[in-house]
Amino acid sequence: MTMLNPGTSADPAVTPANHRCEPYLRLHWTDSHTDAVGYLVVHNLRGGLATGGTRMRAGCTLREVEDLARGMANKTATFDLPIGGAKGGIDFDPKDPRAVEVLERFCEAMRPWLDTHWVTAEDLGVPQHLIDQVFEKLDLDQSYHAAIRRSADPAATLARVRGGLNAAVDGGFLLGDVIGGFGVAHACLAAAVQWGQAPADTTAAIQGVGTMGGAAAYYLSEAGMKITAVADAAGTLYCPAGLDIPALLELRDGYGEIDRSRLPAGIEQMPRGDIVSADVDIFVPAAISYAITPDNSFDIRARVVVEAANAATTPEAEAMLAARGIPVLPDFVANAGAVAWAWWLLLGEVDDVPGTSFDRLRTTMHNKVAQMLSAWTDEGITPREIGHRWADDPAPLTGPVVIP
Secondary structure, eight states, X not given: OEXXXXXXXXXXXXXXXXXXXXXXXXXXXXXXXXOOEEEEEEOOXXXXXXXXXXXXXXTOOHHHHHHHHHHHHHHHHHTTOSSEEEEEEEESOTTSTTXXXXXXHHHHHTHHHHHHTEEOXXXXXXXXXXXXXXXXXXXXXXXXXXXXXXXXXXXXXXXXXXXXXXXXXXXXXXXXXXXHHHHHHHHHHHHHHHHTOOGGGOEEEEEOOSHHHHHHHHHHHHTTOEEEEEEETTEEEXXXXXXXXXXXXXXXXXXXXXXXXXXXXXXXXXXXXXXXXXXXXXXXXXXXXXXXXXXXXXXXXXXEEEOOSTTOBOHHHHHHHHHTTOOEEXXXXXXXXXXXXXXXXXXXXXXXXXXXXXXXXXXXXXXXXXXXXXXXXXXXXOHHHHHHHHHTSOOOOOSOOOOO
């Protein structure tokens, strides 16, 4: 394992500026069994802690993980959470039968950070139940371990966390699986409110129907919004009258791909890339990073892009969209519901009653999106710029982070 350009301070309690260009720490790991490569990037620490998921995909790069860690720092600061941002990434195919073993060895190598400073969770290619399974095998109990161990009663805190993650919600889902997508859905609904448009008169297309995209699609459908197109790795599914989202979600496999052999009637199958050019009000990239590039940005016909995937839009593409009058609601606001809720749960501010969590996230998301879109409409300031202003001015820490 190689340490690459660490921050200048050796004290993990030091809190670097959130907007620093260089991350506090980069670690580079190589798996001796498969030659898989993994990275941990800690962008900054607050109160000695940083949070961010662990992803696995073939082709994952250090630059990608750096961008994601920076995005996590923006999320935590924007939502006034008392921790910094980090990210883990493994360049390996999550469908490979050796993937779980690779994840185990990566977590073992990162154990000093996972034990004390880095609170991780699910991400692309790594579902929450799998990373929790790995943590249990390493005797770390659960992926929020670095925070839980700070509690005066770790067993009670662990029980509260598990109770929240596993709380049943409508649709046969678990709260921990859908809360992030619920936040994305309400970012979309807040945009419609800003336009003075009812959900039933608003259309959306969603690229990716895994944990985040699938939950966003479900809650938008529940609110009455018409989703005319969704895409997974196998292609785009289109129905101008609106897709039956609950029926499609029932056809997903463990990788968020829909079984084409059981599709309802009336659905047109199109190439995967066609999702970008869907004629809708709202486009939600919820699959991979860098999905919107200068090469395809001119295909977008939506009025707004809502980033459900981390780093879904390249800076160049976002500038091109802004020049055409299309704002991008950035990931560190639109999809930050999952991390915000996880820390509200850790801090004892919400519990296993889903309504409490839904109400708080709905109110918070609508407020932030309204401010961003008002600044865009009234002053021509992009949503990302407004978000960065919030991220650069987080609530100050007045003492150590206390986990009840």
